[in-house]
Amino acid sequence: MGRFHRHDDGSVHSHDHGEAGHSHDHDHDHDGHSHDHDHDHDGHSHSHSHDHSHDEGHDHAHDEALAELIGDHSGYQTGRERIEILEDIYAENDRLADANRRAFDAAGVRVINLMSSPGSGKTTLLQRSLAALEGSVRVGVIEGDIETPLDAERLGGYGAQISLLNTGNGFGGECHLDAPMIAKALRGLDLETLDLVVIENVGNLVCPAEFEVGEHTKAMVYAITEGEDKPLKYPVMFRSVEAICVNKLDLAPYLDFDMELFYRNVAAVNPTAKVFELSARTGEGVEAWLEWLTGGAADD
Numbered sequence: 001m002g003r004f005h006r007h008d009d010g011s012v013h014s015h016d017h018g019e020a021g022h023s024h025d026h027d028h029d030h031d032g033h034s035h036d037h038d039h040d041h042d043g044h045s046h047s048h049s050h051d052h053s054h055d056e057g058h059d060h061a062h063d064e065a066l067a068e069l070i071g072d073h074s075g076y077q078t079g080r081e082r083i084e085i086l087e088d089i090y091a092e093n094d095r096l097a098d099a100n101r102r103a104f105d106a107a108g109v110r111v112i113n114l115m116s117s118p119g120s121g122k123t124t125l126l127q128r129s130l131a132a133l134e135g136s137v138r139v140g141v142i143e144g145d146i147e148t149p150l151d152a153e154r155l156g157g158y159g160a161q162i163s164l165l166n167t168g169n170g171f172g173g174e175c176h177l178d179a180p181m182i183a184k185a186l187r188g189l190d191l192e193t194l195d196l197v198v199i200e201n202v203g204n205l206v207c208p209a210e211f212e213v214g215e216h217t218k219a220m221v222y223a224i225t226e227g228e229d230k231p232l233k234y235p236v237m238f239r240s241v242e243a244i245c246v247n248k249l250d251l252a253p254y255l256d257f258d259m260e261l262f263y264r265n266v267a268a269v270n271p272t273a274k275v276f277e278l279s280a281r282t283g284e285g286v287e288a289w290l291e292w293l294t295g296g297a298a299d300d
Helices: 060-070 080-107 122-133 150-154 179-188 235-240 249-254 259-269 286-295
Strands: 002-006 012-016 022-029 034-041 044-051 110-116 139-145 161-166 196-200 217-223 243-247 274-277
Touching: 080 110, 080 179, 110 122, 122 139, 122 150, 122 196, 122 286, 139 150, 139 179, 161 179, 196 286, 217 235, 235 259, 243 259, 243 286, 259 274, 274 286
Parallel strands: 110 196, 110 217, 139 161, 139 196, 217 243, 243 274
Antiparallel strands: 002 012, 022 034, 034 044
């Protein structure tokens, strides 16, 4: 049984958990009790056929109960075909991401993919950012969520164009945004009239970092309520971003968050990341974030 994930270089890997040094493919025909076993031993392939009965001493009721308990894991089967399919999915996504980026470049629009865990304060920071930029920077927002227009409604009234993207509406309720979704969401924006587009990704500290959507760069919001260890536990997310907004500083007096330890953990996985300490609720530290957001880099 294996699971698949994508590495930073774009490669797709499966991890098989079986006997050390052995890869097994088993085809079982329980009606005729015929089994074909393919074994790879140190580069050698062996095929064995076994005809025998399972009735003696075999509790099929127990097997059925166990299967019901653990559920269907057939989707985690390993094999070259599944790896190739996943590689094709990523390749198609990256192709569409390139097309999205060309559309952004043609319109002269800077695009930021903003990611975080649920509840870290992305939408609150966006509200404050839109309020500060209203009248000076023309902003569009692609608001990603699994369900509901709640966050999109919160961002209304600040002069920004808002394109709502619910992944539960035709995209299988995915926990991330991908390039085809963004291509569809662009129909809700007039790029020629914008300077900046912020993509608020679905709240998730894992999957969003694995999918290019056409952005020019990625940023994330991280709340001090999440602890200092997450850069080490979720390195793919932290490694993928150019900027990290450390949010909810207004709660610091009530927490034992160790900022120095957090910085060390960030440096261990992404030593070049810019870190902005701020409070989206009070506005503390937001100015440096806005400079980076609109200009590409805040002053050191």
